[in-house]
Amino acid sequence: MIRLKDVSKTYKKETHALVDVSLSVEQNEFVYIVGKSGSGKTTLIDLLYGKVKPNKGIVAVEEYFVNHLKSKHLCYLRRKLGVVFQDFRLLEHKTLFENIAYVLEVTGHHPSDIESKVMDALDTVNLKHKALDYPSDCSGGEQQRVAIARAIVHEPAVLIADEPTANLDPRTGFDMVKLLHKINQRGTAVIMATHNYSYIDRLPARVIELENGRVISDRSKNHVQLIINAKYGDFYVG
Numbered sequence: 001m002i003r004l005k006d007v008s009k010t011y012k013k014e015t016h017a018l019v020d021v022s023l024s025v026e027q028n029e030f031v032y033i034v035g036k037s038g039s040g041k042t043t044l045i046d047l048l049y050g051k052v053k054p055n056k057g058i059v060a061v062e063e064y065f066v067n068h069l070k071s072k073h074l075c076y077l078r079r080k081l082g083v084v085f086q087d088f089r090l091l092e093h094k095t096l097f098e099n100i101a102y103v104l105e106v107t108g109h110h111p112s113d114i115e116s117k118v119m120d121a122l123d124t125v126n127l128k129h130k131a132l133d134y135p136s137d138c139s140g141g142e143q144q145r146v147a148i149a150r151a152i153v154h155e156p157a158v159l160i161a162d163e164p165t166a167n168l169d170p171r172t173g174f175d176m177v178k179l180l181h182k183i184n185q186r187g188t189a190v191i192m193a194t195h196n197y198s199y200i201d202r203l204p205a206r207v208i209e210l211e212n213g214r215v216i217s218d219r220s221k222n223h224v225q226l227i228i229n230a231k232y233g234d235f236y237v238g
């Protein structure tokens, strides 16, 4: 579903943000991209939705080769993806409903179709009751849930999230990760970049670790679970 082969990205001829990264992500996977600040997580995410182009290597998402995609065709790639950022990026003068509906309006969906899809997305994030409120009426956690609803309303194959919990308190952040796991269980692949390793213990999944732009480990969910069992004992329930 997602393939990176020998991908390198250098900014301004001197910052090697990613170096020879190869990896693939299959349908239904949940993948944490972890690493310290500056390790290349955001660059990796930005490559997937075509914001950044690699200097070398191949980036493929479903049937699209992102490197070769012309700007005017990026919209086709983005229909396959939902993207969530740490700063929510909602439109302040639109209601929660309108913030989400907008995604479907620009892709030409029928109004009756839009209403049911938006309400379903709001239901998934438990915010149906706030459909007509504005972002300023919402807490940070609620705003991020709206951003997640907006990212899944067009039923993308992959949801990518760059530090979705960074602006939230730990408890709300954990709720957000649980929500992403729920969405994953419904059949959407999830790729979440985070510098917060505590989620991995609490909700195990595949973990790809970056250091100085290189993949230094790539551990399957089972392997992560084994490490956690060794740490907390087999009775620990993740």
Ligand code: ADP
Pocket: 011, 012, 015, 016, 017, 035, 036, 037, 038, 039, 040, 041, 042, 043, 044
């Ligand atoms: P992370 O998300 O893990 O913090 P980034 O992908 O943002 O890492 O950054 C990786 C490296 O690339 C860092 O050294 C960062 O300073 C650099 N970098 C990121 N974006 C740019 C940019 N637009 N211009 C120049 N350097 C950048």
Ligand code: MG
Pocket: 041, 042, 043, 162, 163
């Ligand atoms: Mg980042």
